Amino acid sequence: MRLYFENSVGRVLEHPDGYALVRYAAGQRDFAFFRAFLTHTGHLLRRYGWHQLLADQRATAPFTDEERTWVHEYWRARSERGGDELHSAVILPQGLLNRLSPTLLMNDSQPSALTYRLFEAEAEAVAWLHQQRRLASL
Template sequence: MRLYFENPVGRLLEHPDGYALVQYAAGARDLPTFQAFLTHTRQLLHRHQWHKMLADQRHMAPYTDEERAWIHEFWLASSASDGYELFGAIVIPADVFARLSLNLVMNDTQQSALTYRLFDEEAEAVEWLKQLP
């Protein structure tokens, strides 16, 4: 795997099987750094014309209200408006509050172009991605 981008939010890798591997780091985040991280994720997907990502959120802190709003209003909305279909395999956070914030974000994806599944283990997430076109 090749490292594409890294900042305090996490690491973004190019997986040789044709998907973005998004590894969230532990700890608090600031909104501009979070926005940069997801913007680079979108750029990586578009650059390779990939429609799949694996988001490893096991160590992630809960989303803030500002992060949730930005994901909904910018990241998901722009994908939906340009017709960019995206599949996300998400390895769920260990922290119960992070899981709750993830559920709030996932509720917002109902009107987006994102199809996702939640997994306890990375291996299960990878298997699901392999089944997709």
Template sequence: MRLYFENPVGRLLEHPDGYALVQYAPGVRDLPTFQAFLTHTSQLLRRHGWHKMLADQRQMAPFTDEERNWIREFWLARSEDEGYELFGAILIPSDVFAQLSLNLVMSDSQQSALTYRMFDNEPDAVAWLQQQG
């Protein structure tokens, strides 16, 4: 795997099987750094023509309301507007509050171009991703 981008929010890796591996770091995030992280995620996907990502959120802190709103109103909305279909396998955060915030984000994404599934382990998540378009 090749490192594509890294900042305090996490690391983006190019997986040789044709998907982005999005690894969230633990700790508090600020909105501009979070926005940069997801913007680079979009750029990585589009650069390769990929439509799949594995989001490892196991160590992630809960999404803030600002982050949730930005994901819904900009990041997912942009993909929807462009007709860019995404498949996301999500490794569930260990923190209960992060799980709750993830559920809110996923509920917000119901009308978007994102098709997702949540998993407790990486092998199951990867197997699901490989079955997608």
């Protein structure tokens, strides 16, 4: 895998299977670095015309309200610009899925350009991305 971007928030990698691999670092995040990190992720997706993202959040601190709001607005803007649908597989820390309420798991205001699923294991997340690619090619 080739490194595309890195800062204190984490690393954005070009996965040879044709998706962006986003690995979040441990610890708190500076909001400006967070925005830069995800903006560069979007640039990578546009650069190659990719429509898939694997976000590894196993080491990171939970997102702040400010971060969640910014992510929602970022993807909503993408949707309004007519951006292609993005499939995002998110790997959460082990056991976290069982502790979150269904409301937190899937936000009902999810932008139409973003379809995401939450996983505890990377293999399951990758399998889901491959399944989405097969369905899109039908």
